[in-house]
Amino acid sequence: MQISPDGNLLDDLRSVLGDRVRDGDFELGLYGKDGSVLEGRPSLVCLPVNTDEVRQIVKICREHDRPFLARGSGTGLAGGAVPVGDPVIIATAKMNQILEVDLENRIAWVEPGVLNLDLTKELTPQGFHFAPDPSSQQVCSIGGNVANNSGGPHCLAYGVTSAHVAAIEVVLPDGSVTLLGDLAAEPPGYDLRGLFVGSEGTMGVATKVAVRLTPNPPAVRTLLLDFPDVRDGAATVSAIIAAGLIPAALEMMDKRAIEIVEAFVNAGYPTEADAVLLVELDGLPGGVEHGVEVVRSVAERHQVGNIRVAADNEERELLWKGRKNAFGAVARIKPDYYLHDTVVPRGKLVEVLEKVYKIADAYDLIAVNVFHAGDGNLHPILAYDSDEKGVLERVHAAGRAIVTASIEAGGVLSGEHGIGLEKRDYMGMLFSAHDMATQDLVREAFDPEGFANPLKVLPSGSRCSDSFGQHVPDGAWV
Amino acid sequence: MKEIAIDLGIPHHDLVSCVSCGLCLPHCPTYRVTQEESASPRGRIALMKHAESSGFIDQEFVGFMDACIQCRGCETACPAGVEFGSMMEATREALATQTSYQPWWRRLGYRTLGRPTVLAFASRVLSLLQRIKVVPKKLGLPQIPIIQRRLLASGTDVWLFTGCIMDAWMRDTHRAVQRVVEATGAGVQFPNKAAACCGALHVHAGLGDEARILAEKTMTAFPGSAPILVDSAGCGAQLKDYGHLLGTELAEKFSRRVFDVHEWLAERLDKLPKSQEPRGRVAVQDPCHLRHVQKSHQAVYQVLAHFTEPLGLDDEGLCCGAGGAYSAFHQETASQVRDRKIESIKRAGAPEVASANPGCLLHLRSAGVEVRHPLEIIDSIMTKDG
Ligand SMILES: Cc1cc2nc3c(=O)[nH]c(=O)nc-3n(C[C@H](O)[C@H](O)[C@H](O)COP(=O)(O)OP(=O)(O)OC[C@H]3O[C@@H](n4cnc5c(N)ncnc54)[C@H](O)[C@@H]3O)c2cc1C
Numbered sequence: 001m002q003i004s005p006d007g008n009l010l011d012d013l014r015s016v017l018g019d020r021v022r023d024g025d026f027e028l029g030l031y032g033k034d035g036s037v038l039e040g041r042p043s044l045v046c047l048p049v050n051t052d053e054v055r056q057i058v059k060i061c062r063e064h065d066r067p068f069l070a071r072g073s074g075t076g077l078a079g080g081a082v083p084v085g086d087p088v089i090i091a092t093a094k095m096n097q098i099l100e101v102d103l104e105n106r107i108a109w110v111e112p113g114v115l116n117l118d119l120t121k122e123l124t125p126q127g128f129h130f131a132p133d134p135s136s137q138q139v140c141s142i143g144g145n146v147a148n149n150s151g152g153p154h155c156l157a158y159g160v161t162s163a164h165v166a167a168i169e170v171v172l173p174d175g176s177v178t179l180l181g182d183l184a185a186e187p188p189g190y191d192l193r194g195l196f197v198g199s200e201g202t203m204g205v206a207t208k209v210a211v212r213l214t215p216n217p218p219a220v221r222t223l224l225l226d227f228p229d230v231r232d233g234a235a236t237v238s239a240i241i242a243a244g245l246i247p248a249a250l251e252m253m254d255k256r257a258i259e260i261v262e263a264f265v266n267a268g269y270p271t272e273a274d275a276v277l278l279v280e281l282d283g284l285p286g287g288v289e290h291g292v293e294v295v296r297s298v299a300e301r302h303q304v305g306n307i308r309v310a311a312d313n314e315e316r317e318l319l320w321k322g323r324k325n326a327f328g329a330v331a332r333i334k335p336d337y338y339l340h341d342t343v344v345p346r347g348k349l350v351e352v353l354e355k356v357y358k359i360a361d362a363y364d365l366i367a368v369n370v371f372h373a374g375d376g377n378l379h380p381i382l383a384y385d386s387d388e389k390g391v392l393e394r395v396h397a398a399g400r401a402i403v404t405a406s407i408e409a410g411g412v413l414s415g416e417h418g419i420g421l422e423k424r425d426y427m428g429m430l431f432s433a434h435d436m437a438t439q440d441l442v443r444e445a446f447d448p449e450g451f452a453n454p455l456k457v458l459p460s461g462s463r464c465s466d467s468f469g470q471h472v473p474d475g476a477w478v
Numbered sequence: 479m480k481e482i483a484i485d486l487g488i489p490h491h492d493l494v495s496c497v498s499c500g501l502c503l504p505h506c507p508t509y510r511v512t513q514e515e516s517a518s519p520r521g522r523i524a525l526m527k528h529a530e531s532s533g534f535i536d537q538e539f540v541g542f543m544d545a546c547i548q549c550r551g552c553e554t555a556c557p558a559g560v561e562f563g564s565m566m567e568a569t570r571e572a573l574a575t576q577t578s579y580q581p582w583w584r585r586l587g588y589r590t591l592g593r594p595t596v597l598a599f600a601s602r603v604l605s606l607l608q609r610i611k612v613v614p615k616k617l618g619l620p621q622i623p624i625i626q627r628r629l630l631a632s633g634t635d636v637w638l639f640t641g642c643i644m645d646a647w648m649r650d651t652h653r654a655v656q657r658v659v660e661a662t663g664a665g666v667q668f669p670n671k672a673a674a675c676c677g678a679l680h681v682h683a684g685l686g687d688e689a690r691i692l693a694e695k696t697m698t699a700f701p702g703s704a705p706i707l708v709d710s711a712g713c714g715a716q717l718k719d720y721g722h723l724l725g726t727e728l729a730e731k732f733s734r735r736v737f738d739v740h741e742w743l744a745e746r747l748d749k750l751p752k753s754q755e756p757r758g759r760v761a762v763q764d765p766c767h768l769r770h771v772q773k774s775h776q777a778v779y780q781v782l783a784h785f786t787e788p789l790g791l792d793d794e795g796l797c798c799g800a801g802g803a804y805s806a807f808h809q810e811t812a813s814q815v816r817d818r819k820i821e822s823i824k825r826a827g828a829p830e831v832a833s834a835n836p837g838c839l840l841h842l843r844s845a846g847v848e849v850r851h852p853l854e855i856i857d858s859i860m861t862k863d864g
């Protein structure tokens with residue numbers, strides 16, 4: 001049973017937001033899910049339009065002893081925005097203004113609900129872009145990127161979100177507004193901005209973000225290499241990096257992924273290949289051409305099939321469209337998918353990939369692999385149909401086995417999607433109780449009572465008391 | 479809120495095909511202007527799921543469904559291949575048959591579309607009112623003629639579908655289209671009154687039975703096997719869907735004869751005269767029913783490129799807000815959506831704007847944008863050049 005919001009909470013919030021507080025049965029359900037397979041139900045949904053409204057919502061929630069949860073576009077893949085513990089949702093979607101673009105200092109101030117690609121599109125004509133480009137970039141919000149410290153194909157060369165955020169205005173869990181970070185290059189003192197980036201909504205709500213702008217590269221080359229054997233593809237990845245080249249992006253897709261993606265984009269992806277690498281080089285024209293030659297010769301030493309170089313921007317965009325829509329396109333083979341996000345040392349890519357296929361076979365599931373090969377960030381996707389009896393147990397068991405295999409290979413739990421709810425109970429596989437208690441102390445420094453996005457990231461019991469006394473609801477799985 | 483029992487009748491397989499990735503959100507016009515989950519494709523599908531599993535809806539649900547423009551931009555954007563359009567059509571039909579969703583006066587309005595004599599009479603009244611200047615300009619209605627000159631057949635090579643509102647209000651567009659088609663050497667014939675209305679607006683409104691009756695009637699007006707050309711993207715999409723709507727072999731065969739007029743022309747460009755230099759730049763607004771439903775918007779560019787320099791807009795085919803009858807019932811949302819389109823048109827910076835759908839034309843004109851049908855633009859170039 002849900003704890004129904006007491007009348008005062010609703011009235012108090014309405015007095016600030018009017019009809020931008022939602023409590024309809026149908027509408028609440030829409031804010032119970034994100035891009036993961038988890039589902040919960042919020043007690044109320046608030047749609048603020050500025051910092052002051054967020055501040056007042058947090059204040060009112062505290063007065064009513066009610067947790068809150070910031071939500072961006074709801075594309076998270078770890079259940080970070082899935083409500084547990086009956087929180088009030090603070091949806092930032094209407095806070096979507098680009099407030100200021102300062103080309104001279106290469107900074108833009110934006111509200112958290114601005115969509116990642118909208119920002120880049122606004123900047124492109126002026127010669128700049130926002131470098132982190134998650135595959136969900138057309139829809140994910142800057143606030144979500146900050147909270148999850150999201151990455152993307154081009155983060156191999158440019159670094160993940162944290163490298164592109166200079167300062168953040170935050171409504172802290174106690175209802176005060178503060179600025180973390182500084183526009184100066186090396187601000188003195190602790191890097192609290194760095195702490196907030198990746199905190200998954202557990203340290204307050206980002207209400208304005210100063211992002212760094214990256215100049216568009218003068219030259220870009222995009223190559224599609226196909227391999228008759230996935231092993232050669234993986235070996236090429238390591239060899240490219242070993243040759244001293246850091247491509248802007250270095251992505252890999254296996255056979256199933258190629259087939260699915262091709263069915264959506266018709267970009268001429270080679271469906272007969274065992275694997276493809278999508279390699280992008282950018283920079284000054286001379287360096288880029290040199291890079292193309294390095295990639296070519298390395299790949300030729302590894303039994304590459306065809307090497308296709310995108311002739312123009314249109315072809316380049318089509319190839320990327322395929323890569324960036326791969327997860328969604330998986331639904332063409334099965335209606336549900338469960339996506340993992342682990343990082344393994346590059347040299348162990350093939351070994352772990354083979355284990356992934358074996359695990360999927362053992363649990364009678366389909367595995368599809370599309371991933372950021374350059375930094376060893378695997379995204380094994382298990383495709384399934386939730387209507388099949390008992391399939392969820394198999395999916396969970398296989399998921400756990402994949403995570404275990406990655407960690408055994410010297411990897412980590414999450415590359416970029418965060419821990420959220422989904423991986424929370426796996427934290428113990430990587431961290432000792434002591435480590436987790438220490439992390440919890442950091443969280444407590446921001447949010448001693450656990451008001452902000454409770455029950456996420458750290459397993460309950462990491463700290464001495466669990467203020468809302470709930471565990472991941474078993475029924476939270478869809 | 480009062481609960482209403484419902485059975486949407488959407489196949490389970492379709493309902494679960496959405497993986498809630500959200501990639502469609504920025505391509506949905508109503509999400510773009512509201513930023514609300516309930517006004518997004520992902521949200522609407524989740525609402526349908528909830529209704530199907532509980533068997534109940536409430537008035538709020540009806541409002542969320544009614545606010546969808548049915549532009550199907552979400553289908554083009556969806557990597558999972560979710561067939562949103564047919565789910566929404568099923569939902570609307572369930573609402574229309576099982577609830578009081580469509581009040582009598584709206585039903586009456588839709589019925590008029592299928593009655594050429596009533597529509598002609600109503601249009602004449604409107605035309606008189608226009609002349610005594612009591613029809614507000616912002617409705618964007620074209621100057622409706624009091625006396626309509628008949629369209630004259632010139633052969634039997636192709637049919638030109640004439641439709642309801644377009645024939646009553648914009649017959650000159652048909653004339654321009656006829657001249658361009660004839661320039662390829664083909665003779666054009668016109669259907670009789672049985673093809674009074676394609677029924678697209680009825681399907682959108684959930685009035686499936688009316689739409690099926692109109693479809694059956696329309697098909698009788700095109701005997702033989704000559705191709706059926708359509709100069710309205712919305713009607714073309716509907717005629718091409720008769721096979722699916724009626725589920726008969728005859729209807730399938732009929733649908734295969736239907737072409738958007740630009741599709742047909744794009745194959746015959748060599749038969750058209752070439753335009754003189756310099757070519758004027760034309761910003762092209764892609765009607766949703768051409769781009770997202772028929773998926774043949776490229777043909778408009780091909781045909782225009784023969785005479786002009788066509789420029790695409792930078793909004794990836796986001797709807798203009800017209801949506802058939804939508805702009806009449808949801809004026810506020812429709813005009814917010816239109817504002818985005820107008821910005822995009824301005825950015826293209828062309829002196830001329832083209833749209834291949836009468837609904838979009840009227841909607842954009844009502845905001846003061848000078849828009850013409852692509853073939854009207856070509857017709858005037860040909861007349862000038864010739
Ligand atoms: C198809 C697809 C592809 C993806 N590809 C990638 C990829 O390549 N790389 C990658 O890293 N991720 C990827 N993701 C995951 C996801 O898109 C990112 O994590 C994204 O940054 C989430 O943004 P969002 O706005 O949707 O956040 P949400 O899902 O709404 O929220 C995510 C987390 O951020 C918190 N949060 C949101 N806004 C704020 C705020 N203003 N203040 C504080 N906390 C906040 C929430 O509480 C939650 O914990 C993908 C997802 C999908 C569906």
Ligand code: SF4
Binds near residue numbers: 328501520
């Ligand atoms: S409709 Fe398609 S694009 Fe939209 S959320 Fe569902 S699966 Fe994703």
Ligand code: SF4
Binds near residue numbers: 508547552
């Ligand atoms: S049909 Fe158009 S308005 Fe309706 S949900 Fe899809 S994109 Fe949005």
